Amino acid sequence: MTLLDMFPSLGSTMAPRLAPTVWPADTHYDADGRITVAGVALADIADQYGTATYVLAEDEVRGRCRSYRKHFPDAEIIYAGKALLTRAVAEWVTAEGLSLDVCSAGELAIALAAGVDPERIVLHGNGKPCHELRAAVHAGVGRIVIDSLNEIPLIAALATRPQRVLLRISPDIDIDSHPAVRTGVADQKFGFPVGSALAAEAVERVLRQPNLRLVGFHCHLGSQIHDTFPYGEAVRRLVAAMAAVRDQHGHTLAELDLGGGHAVAYRCGDPEMDLPELADVIEDSLDAACARHGFPRPRIALEPGRAIVARAGLTLYRVLSVKRIDGGRTYVTVDGGMSDNPRVALYGARYDAVLANRHPIGPEMTATIAGRYCEAGDILAADVRLPADLHPGEVLAVPVTGAYHHSLASTYNGVGRPPIVAIKDGRCRELLRRETAADLLSRDVG
Ligand SMILES: Cc1ncc(COP(=O)(O)O)c(C=O)c1O
Incomplete structure (x- = not known):
């Protein structure tokens, strides 16, 4: 029995800070010292749905959508479904006035099943298989973003009515981020380098197709960008390139999609994108670039993914063991790891974890949270502060796991992917159920 069990009132006076930058807005300790989000105790979710489990706060997702609409009233906000896409998420974001970016036939199918108007769907991808392009064209998606010369005749052949397309241009801007997510530089797999002969050829070829x-x-x-300057620079470079198209072909481009990549804080104190500042930078650079080239203001589009869903999500794990290595670390092994959160192994991402089922009181220890998977590198969080009396069966919550967690998850070691449980107004409901051994076996048709 902990001090808090004996004196629950201590919970309110001794609560450690649940930093508002990394937890959903409605996160508190309840009278029993348990963490609640949107009025639901996380320990209850762990009991009801098992662990590991992703939890997603609907109001936080909707709130982030509203924040984008407020700060960018004239822009089209296109949610990047690759961050996290289920039918419910597609419904929430489109109900909040956002469009939807999909990058595969699977994401397209989810969007359509959610009843998203195809006109509001944008198809992306540097490698779009023919059958996926066909599905998108037949569904009537509003726009396709062309990424290679090969796609041009293919889309033109598939289209039975005029298909709106954009060209993906790499503006040759290097951002301070992990190499795996630095996608604005010229020499990488996405898009046509700005000002290049390849880009000029793409423009010409598209303009020659009567039904494009x-x-x-x-x-x-790129991703996790917290500096606003690169967006201003991208506007300057791309408006110049759009003006060059007008000068050369007499064709005026009316849309400028600046992609996503807005940083969120994963741990307290991490830098994040400042939306009002970003809005100012985009406006100012648009004014200046359009005036300079005598170009009519294009409609701006933004494609945030992470910034919409990351902080709305958290993952619950149950502690399986606590192991103290003589002269080494203390390892807390949990019932999840790199298959539900591959971002640590992929990008060296850093996370915090908090005890969710009781209020921690008393001495702390520094521990490393290890996953259950058969890789020494399966570490979820290194050197985090946890209660020294942490024991198996307790529930840990890792915040900011709403984006690129479920969507990047695997079934490594034959462990099914966790469910996603949505929470709102004191209630929870499963959006995706847990993947079972039967699910895994159902694919094993050999
Ligand atoms: C074309 C495109 N748009 C938008 C996004 C969303 O990026 P983020 O989730 O960092 O906002 C991505 C991410 O890879 C992308 O490739």
């Missing part, structure tokens, strides 16, 4: 409508340029600079 070239409506704009697109770029995506």
Whole structure:
């Protein structure tokens, strides 16, 4: 029995800070010292749905959508479904006025099943298989972002009515980020380098196709960008390139899609994108670039993914063991790891973890949270502060796991992917159920 069990009132006076930058807005300790989000105790979710489990706060997702609409009232906000896509998420974001970016036939199918208007769907991808292009064209997606010369005749052949397209242009802007997510530089797999002969050829070829409508340029600079300057620079470079198209072909492009990549804090104190500042930078650079080239203001589109869903999500794990290595670390092994959160192994991402089922009181220890998977590198969080009396069966919550967690998850070691449980107004409901051994076996048809 802990001090808090004996004196629950201590919970309110001794609560450690649940930093608002990394937890959903409605996160508190309840009278029993348990963490609650949107009025639901996380320990109850762990009991009801098992662990590991992803939890997603609906109001936080909707709130982030509203924040984008407020700060960018004239822009089209296109949610990047690759961050996390289920039918419910597609419904929430589109109900909040966002469009939807999909990058595969699977994401397209989810969007359509959610009843998203195809006109509001944008198809992306540097390698779009023919059958996926066909599915998108037949569904009537609003726009396709062309990424290679090969796609041009293919889309033109598939289209039975004028298809609106954008060209993905790499603006040759290097951002300070992990190499795996630095997508604005010229020499990488996405898009056509700005000002290149390849880009000029792409424009020409699209304009020659009678049933393709070239409506704009697109770029995506990378991920976890907290500096606003690169977006201003991208506007300057792409408006110049759009003006060059007008001068050469007499064709005026009306849309400028600046992609996503807006940083969120994963741990307290991490830098994040400042939306009002970003809005100012984009406006100012648009004014200046359009004036300089005598170019009519294009409609701006933004494609945030992470910034919409990351902080709305958290993952619950149960502690399986606590192991103290003489002269080494203390390892807390949990019932999840690299298959539900591959971002640590992929990008060296850093996370915090908090005890969710009781209020920690008393001495702390520094521990490393290890996953259950058969890789020494399966570490979820290194050197985190946890209660020294932590024991198997307790529930840990890792915040900011709403984006690129379920969507990157695998079934490594034959462990099914966790469910996603949505929470709102004191209630929870499963959006995706846990993947079972039967699910895994159902694919094993050999
Ligand atoms: C074309 C495009 N748009 C938008 C995004 C979303 O990026 P983020 O989730 O970092 O906002 C991505 C991410 O890879 C992307 O490739």
